[in-house]
Every structure is written in structure tokens, then in C-alpha cells.
């Protein structure tokens with residue numbers, strides 16, 4: 797179980813500054829296997845997997861590739877299905893994230909979109 801320092805310090809914009817960096821070697825981030833003994837952390841998972849492409853103020857995410865989630869305010873079911881299946885230019889995360897992790901992201905996004 798290794799947690800990159802930048803994830804441990806997940807603090808929105810700081811993370812993007814610390815980890816985003818623009819280094820090309822980031823295409824295969826290790827998903828947090830087993831969640832480190834607690835419930836999957838939707839905020840950290842979002843930062844790791846979604847922030848590059850989506851804006852979500854609560855997570856300090858400023859991605860511009862996909863729709864702005866603060867504007868979209870998707871419900872948990874939409875986040876879940878989109879994350880499982882992908883769509884448009886968005887990849888599927890099935891197999892990369894566990895169902896529990898996808899659920900954690902869905903809950904996190906639906907609870908925080910547009911609320912910051």
C-alpha cells in the first residue's frame with residue numbers, strides 16, 4: 797500500500813500544483829487498492845481520476861476537457877454510469893476503479909457539485 801505524498805496531502809489546488817505538473821508519466825496512476833483500510837475516499841479519488849478533465853470547485857479541480865460538474869450537477873446515478881461506461885471522449889473506469897470506489901466518487905460529486 798503506497799500512497800503518493802501528493803495524494804495524502806489532498807488539498808484541492810495544492811494537489812494539482814504538486815502532482816499535475818504536466819509530466820507525461822502520469823497516464824497510469826495506481827488506483828488505491830483496497831482503500832487503505834477505510835471507506836473509499838471520494839474526494840481523493842476524484843482528484844486522482846477526474847480532476848484533469850473536469851471542473852469541480854469543491855475539489856479544486858479545473859479541468860476543461862469534460863463538462864463543468866458544478867454547472868452540470870449530476871446525480872449519483874449519472875456519475876456512476878458515466879464513470880463505469882465512459883462516453884464521448886471520457887474513458888471507462890470499470891476495471892480500474894472498484895465498484896466501491898466508483899460509488900464513493902458518485903456520492904462525492906453529487907453531494908459537492910455546485911456547492912462550493
Ligand code: HEC
Pocket residue numbers: 842845846847848849850861862863868870874875878879883884885886887889901905
Ligand atoms: C480524459 C478526460 C476525462 C476524464 C479523466 C474524466 N472525464 Fe468525465 N467526461 C469527459 C468528457 C469529454 C465528457 C463528455 C462526454 C460526452 O460528451 O458524452 C465527460 C462527461 C462526464 C459526465 C457527464 C455525463 C453526462 O451524461 O452528462 C460526468 C458526470 C463525468 N464525466 C464524470 C466524471 C468522473 C466522476 C470522472 C472520474 C472518475 C471523470 N468524469 C473523468 C472527460 C473526462
